[in-house]
Amino acid sequence: MAKISIVQNILAANDDVAREIRQTLQARGLRTINMMSSAGAGKTTLLEQTIRHLNGRLRLGVIEGDVETAADAERIDAAGGESVQIITQGACHLEAHMVRAALTQIDLEAIDMLFVENVGNLVCPAGWDLGEDLKAVVVSTTEGDDKPAKYPHMFAASQVMIINKIDLLPYVDYDLSAVKRFALAVNPRLRIFELSCRTGEGLAAWYEWLLAFAHAKTEVSEEAEVGG
Amino acid sequence: MHELAIAESIVEGVTRHAQECRAQRVTSVRVQIGEASGIVNDSLAFSFEMIANMEPLLNGANLVIERVPHRARCRHCNKEFDVIHFIAQCPTCETWDTNIISGTELRILDMEIEASKD
Numbered sequence: 569m570a571k572i573s574i575v576q577n578i579l580a581a582n583d584d585v586a587r588e589i590r591q592t593l594q595a596r597g598l599r600t601i602n603m604m605s606s607a608g609a610g611k612t613t614l615l616e617q618t619i620r621h622l623n624g625r626l627r628l629g630v631i632e633g634d635v636e637t638a639a640d641a642e643r644i645d646a647a648g649g650e651s652v653q654i655i656t657q658g659a660c661h662l663e664a665h666m667v668r669a670a671l672t673q674i675d676l677e678a679i680d681m682l683f684v685e686n687v688g689n690l691v692c693p694a695g696w697d698l699g700e701d702l703k704a705v706v707v708s709t710t711e712g713d714d715k716p717a718k719y720p721h722m723f724a725a726s727q728v729m730i731i732n733k734i735d736l737l738p739y740v741d742y743d744l745s746a747v748k749r750f751a752l753a754v755n756p757r758l759r760i761f762e763l764s765c766r767t768g769e770g771l772a773a774w775y776e777w778l779l780a781f782a783h784a785k786t787e788v789s790e791e792a793e794v795g796g
Numbered sequence: 797m798h799e800l801a802i803a804e805s806i807v808e809g810v811t812r813h814a815q816e817c818r819a820q821r822v823t824s825v826r827v828q829i830g831e832a833s834g835i836v837n838d839s840l841a842f843s844f845e846m847i848a849n850m851e852p853l854l855n856g857a858n859l860v861i862e863r864v865p866h867r868a869r870c871r872h873c874n875k876e877f878d879v880i881h882f883i884a885q886c887p888t889c890e891t892w893d894t895n896i897i898s899g900t901e902l903r904i905l906d907m908e909i910e911a912s913k914d
Contacts, residue, residue, distance in 0.1 A: 574810070579802075660798065724832070753883045756892035
């Protein structure tokens with residue numbers, strides 16, 4: 569019986585691919601956001617709105633991750649974005665090798681910035697580096713205000729939090745300040761946007777930030793602390 | 797929920813190393829799992845057993861899990877403290893200006909093998 573030392577990250581294989589993706593995208597000056605949320609928070613709707621609004625100013629590519637169907641990629645295409653659909657066939661999160669394969673199907677010359685829309689899930693996606701510059705988590709006022717407290721990994725791993733559906737605040741029991749307090753408690757550096765894709769409220773600040781980010785005028789905060 | 801994927805990655809990583817050193821069989825694998833990684837020991841042990849048993853080199857291998865506490869260090873007073881529920885606020889000077897120093901590990905440490913007879 570012999571003891572052999574290994575000492576390597578369990579996700580080393582994923583991290584290697586993520587590093588390769590990061591190098592590919594950085595070499596082209598393409599900034600990338602890994603967008604995560606529970607199912608139904610409004611990731612795709614926010615991307616549709618963003619693509620339409622920034623038409624002519626910022627060309628967005630979207631890699632769509634879903635368990636089944638290409639419906640979201642079709643929505644992105646209809647909005648005028650460049651999209652590739654990854655169907656995970658049951659897997660609850662995207663891994664770097666899936667993104668690498670998807671990148672070969674997207675015309676990187678035709679975009680100024682890339683979004684990876686992860687599988688709708690507040691648990692697993694936080695753990696896998698996809699080669700992104702930052703992670704953004706979307707929550708919505710219809711999901712309940714306990715999400716940052718229940719899923720702290722996601723909020724600790726993200727640099728941006730978007731609170732969607734704020735137009736519904738008068739109709740739901742959602743304590744906006746508690747959500748922000750909890751999220752900032754697990755991640756004091758989190759940048760927060762409050763908006764409604766339905767009414768357009770709050771979207772201007774998001775667009776402004778995104779344009780600056782895409783043109784590398786925004787510092788990318790330090791690497792995610794969880795999952796790396 | 798993603799313990800299965802983590803177990804797969806452990807088995808893949810260990811299998812590669814075991815093949816490199818021409819092991820006949822891996823009898824035990826030791827991993828470090830940080831408290832803040834979101835991985836549940838029992839689920840990981842269950843997933844590992846299932847996946848290891850599909851791999852001849854690792855069939856029956858034992859998984860030893862070392863938990864690493866979630867700890868942070870204050871950038872002002874240098875105090876090191878336990879992070880409870882992901883809240884990394886210094887208990888002494890109450891600042892949020894702190895660095896996570898442990899608890900996010902997902903690491904394969906070592907393995908015990910039966911060496912090849914030749």
